[in-house]
Amino acid sequence: MFPVVYKRQLSESVFEMGVEAPAIAHKAKAGQFLMLRVDENGERIPLTFSDWSAEEGWIRFIFMRVGKTTHKLSHLEVGDSLADVVGPLGVPTHVEDLGRVAVVGGGVGAAVAYPVARAMAAAGNEVTVILGARNEELLILEDEFKALSLKELIVCTDDGSAGRKDLVTAPLKELCAAGALDHAMAIGPVIMMKFCSATTKEYSVPTTVSLNPIMVDGTGMCGACRVSIDGETKFGCVDGPDFDGHAVDFEELMSRQRVYVDDERLADAEYSRECRCHT
């Protein structure tokens, strides 16, 4: 059992949670993820580390409530326990001094972008962070990003309730056009990563994306997570989750993410009815 030692609500549907897991905390690196199961009948879901402390033996992750598992997870409080936590999984983000780097975090992807931006800055890169959200309410971790030594933090919202009223691709394009970028990292909804990659491709700026295919085991055993990279099938969990954004078949990924939409809606609706917590 893995006790919950920290919980914080970041927005209406986004939570940060800390769990005691010393062996995992000892090994975690930016860009890696864990698989967790809330309880005995639970599904295994992947979540990226947002933070960890090897000394204190905890790991943290930030998740958005989208379905039954994240819904159940959001009900846990400090003192409760998770049935299973496994990790660290996946290849860590390749961190080196690449020069001028843009890190784009969209929606809950900001959580994944945070340790990446931190590691990139620590490696000596000149880091610009572009944070995107639908509106101010959904914008997360702005203060944490501000506390990093960044070149610039650009905030975009769809409705202009915070920062620029723009999609993240607009400032990304400006940076590319100004010749001010050596590398881009895009982390967020698939559609955002797709358009970011299309934007940087025009200017031949190498781009890394962090893919989130549906997973079962997270260790290379099932192939549920397969993605097409330059026409070749790769397993997201062991070959990724980071891939060259210019080589990813995003359409296929979006299609594959939809396999269980109806089932999942059913499961969550049933769960919501039982727990009667809210809608």
Add this chain to the structure above:
Amino acid sequence: MSHIEAPDPKPRHRPSRGPRTEMPARPAEERARDFDEVNLGYSEEQAIAEAERCLQCKNATCIEGCPVNIDIKSFIGHIINREYAEGVAVLKERNALPAVCGRVCPQEEQCEASCVLGKKGEPVAIGRLERWLGDFDLACDLEGRCKPEVGEDTGFKVAVVGSGPAGLACAGELRRFGHAVTVFESLHALGGVLTYGIPEFRLPKSIVQAEIEMLAIMGVEFVKDIVVGATYTVDELMTEQGYDAVFVGNGAGLPVFLGIPGENLNGVYSANEFLTRVNLMKGYEFPKADTPVWRGRKVAVIGGGNVAMDAARTAKRLGAEEVFLVYRRSEEEMPARREEVHHAREEGIEFKMLCSPSEVVGKDGWATGLVTTRMELGEPDDSGRRAPVCVMDSEFTIDCDTVIVAVGTRANPLLPKTTPDLELTSRGYIVANDHGATSKPGVFAGGDIVTGSATVILAMGAGKRSAQAIDRWLAGTSR
């Protein structure tokens, strides 16, 4: 010295000439709708009747046919004499999981293939008798169960990676020598393929659990949710964690795909994913259990081994109207156990033999059909099997909404990647000698990760031999 032989204390055994005793099974229409066990097992009378067919040969050739050389003649002799506990003890001498092997060994190629009765008629049903004794043991209360003796504490600590048959057999044997043993398992459940692969209707999970509990009683420590190579490396186990030796029994679980167009369409599964969703994650109980599994109406399963049979029969049980088994060669060449082929047919699985898939076609991202080409058998290839060759212009499409690829698995590179001094074959399997010793001192390996996908009994045999080698190796080291 007297030359007078002691009189045989037991009445002389007179073999019966009866036919091989059939094992009762549930009717196909009934069993194909649920996940309960298909075979019902012998009754005591049936077990005795079958045991009495055994000739108790002077030269019991059957023993050679068993990969771990179980003293078959002796355990059957004990059944004849109604000495069941003694029979169990004979089995356990060589095989930690008789109730499992009795169910899943390919007996027709192993022990039963070497039984003299098979030369003229039908061999003794050794597997069914083993199963019966294994079940007899499991049905006893803890006091009555056969509990292997645990050796005196040696002070050595051994780590076992993986809780499949290789790891379990190794762990049990190490306890008999008195070494402390910790089994590290990456999943949240123990048993390896016995738990996530082979379905409940063929091997009830309660049996696997009961055998694992016995190992726990013997003092084996089990730790789940640890991926060796990620959470700890093999080196860290031996340095930071203080293990004196490591046995790697992590199986060969990486699914192979065919590399044909359309394989990433929705509705296309590896058998591993499909079986894991159903067996390990209890997908058949969705939404009570949280993990969904796509329930196809028309399912094409590609392959001819046990894995393909299990996937096909599982799809049927999830409610598929039609399930096709698509195999490149002919039925005789199918590597699956005969009994599974027979049961699959009874349950209405449609065999499409000599068909080679070339493409999955789809619409709006979902599979709608499997394009296949007819094959005919040509000259025998290296393996002695007649190689299938394409029949010109014979392409046809099988309508289906689900395709399950069951054409084999490979070694998972996760552990070797972080253990640089572990020698691998060109295909990524760990190089180990007959005793499981690898290129890395103190590290042993066995089971599918050394041989490639094989059988439960071979994995267990390798685990046990490795434990013996580890014991010898530890004796030569100083603490």
